[in-house]
Amino acid sequence: MIHQGSIHKNATLLVFTHFKNVSLSSAVVNYTDHLLADSSNFAQKLNLQSNSKAIICFASRMEFARQERITQFSQFSPVPIFGGASSRTDGGRWVLLGNEFFENAIVGVAFHSDTLHLTSECYTEWNPIGRQLTVTKATGRNLQSLDGESVHTVYDRYLGDSKSVPLELLQHFPLIKGESKKQDVYLPLSLSENGILLNRELKVGDKVRFCFDHPSLTLGQVQLGAERLQKFQPDQIFVYNCLSRLEFMHGNTELIPLQEVANCYGCYCAGELIRTGEHQQMLHHSLTFLALREGEAQTSAETPAEESQGHNVIAPLFSLIRNALADVDRMNRNLEKKIQTQASLLTASYRVDKRTGLPNREVLHERLALMGNNDHLITLKLTNFSLINEKYGYQVGDKLLQDLSDHFQQYMNKMLAGRSNLYAIGVGEWACVFRSDFDSEYIHQQFSMFVEQLENFNFEPYGLPEVDYLSVSLCAGFISRRDFPNLGKDELLLRSIEARRFAQNQNRHFYCASDLRTRDQVRQEQLSWLSCVSRAVLGKNVQVFAQPIVKAKTHELSSYECLVRIEDNGEIILPGRFLPIVEGTHLYSRLSRQMISRTFELMHSRSESFSINLSPQDFMSDKTLRHLEDAIQKLADPTRVGLEVLETEQIKDYGHMIEVCNHFRSLGASIIVDDFGCGYSNIDEIVKLEPQIIKLDGSLIRNIDKDVKQRKIAQQLVRLCQVLDAKTVAEFVHNEEVCRISEDMGIDYLQGFYLGQPSRLT
Structure with a gap:
């Protein structure tokens, strides 16, 4: 953080700026896959006007390949953007607006005023190094050769003395085209066998050089800029600096000239935003500032410049x-x-976990590739680690990870000296590869004893003397190479982690991967159904079947219930086979929206009333609700539509449900509660939905001709519905006797195979 020109770490900076004649607007936009749409949405939400002067913006996860959200903003507004991209922290990457944190989002505040004046500057020096190189082969952003040589050969020769150079070092030496001031820089993003993927496209014939940026090269330019800024007479300066400059600058050297002009506040970013000329840019390794002044500058007498005297400049x-x-x-x-x-540091950090000092997942993969028949893998997890962090803080949590790692290492050295290796594979997660002739049962017993000892051990919280006891909770997954001789290293680790997760879900300390084989069959079947539904959605093979609902006594058609089916290879598949598997997934929402589209398309030209089924997941999806609203509004008579609320016992937010039901009721749709009387139903909350129709669950209706108790229960539910002024529907009316009893109870409508089976809607 930058406070009045001084640098502060591990601190929170609040800057209160008082404006006399400035209005503000703010906005947040969550990222989508459509970069230009995000940029346009950001401009619209800020409500930019003719007197909008500037936007201060912070963005999370603004990678090179995604920076068009910023660089293309000029298409939608000429207002300049200043600020920066968030850097990685232990808590992730995030931005803040108001009192809410956002990940994968951009936030901003716009300044609107007729009296606000601003000036800005950026300081960066991408310095061309060496001779010009000609692009001789490139496909899009994939650069393949320079001067007729492989681009890998050129980079390795110049940067590694003909030895292979890793990507992390290549990124310190991008290519630059044209003048360095234009920042026309091409950064290597990834390596491939036949080239290097850049952040931007180069064309055959382009002339490029290697370039390098060192922030200390800009100190003199900052001093000159501060002298120019003095004439502007700013009230306040906001500085957005690059994190990399902290490695090269001594203290606040480069901030002092600006602070001498006006108070400077700001922060260090992972990408700096500024507009130069007609172009909005995201810079790197740069110092940028935005200086603001409200009102006109005060006039002052200028000191005349001294006349320069001629000197012989050849020798100097x-x-x-x-x-x-x-x-x-x-x-x-x-x-x-x-x-x-x-x-050296990169190599070390690439293979060592920084919290525990143990070899990391990358080293584990190398060891797994060498596993023999008597080798085993255990993955462990500290299951209450998040609670420990929340209660005692991250310092205590990190110390606990070190202590646990020491305990694990000591135990392995004692029990399996020279035959085991311990790895840190995540925060609060470890893996141990060891060689042993013992069977899985014996290993299970020994590990359980060790875990029980650990869970009864007091890990005294570091730095919290008032807390005298801290316990841990562990679980593990186990796999033996001899049980899975043909699995690759990645699959071995995955199976062990799956066993660990199963142990945690079952509240166990330990579970063996070989015992999960039957679950693999279930998982494969589930994946098969997911693929089947996905094919149906992509191929628009979602089919609509309609079952008639008739009036009691007369059996005249009242409406249709529209039911989802999918067609796969000519087979019509009932929802009971696939819906339980896709529920709770994004695929379900896509399936539901296609069902809505298909139903309204088929019913648009017809006159009958109809209903569709909506689960709690549908009611919580804004996209699905907007889709449904659009479909209803396109109907000439929206009162034909009924919305059947399914699985009321799974509704978590009845307040939201009531709002949604009231909204669609106002559009003309009827609200129908389905499966009433099945399982646990919160009658008080259902009453608040004010349904016009209540459908009695088929499990109550189907046996009322044989079960007197169920008949009495159904009768009481009918009376309750009459008190609520709601019409009733009896489902699963499968024979004449059930039909007659339902009518005698006073039920208003009937539905079931006795009265009509579902048929394809065409």
């Missing part, structure tokens, strides 16, 4: 060149040392 010029070359040599030597240091 050559001296400058000689010293510049010496500086380049020194910079190259220093840069080489820095690269070696960074490479």
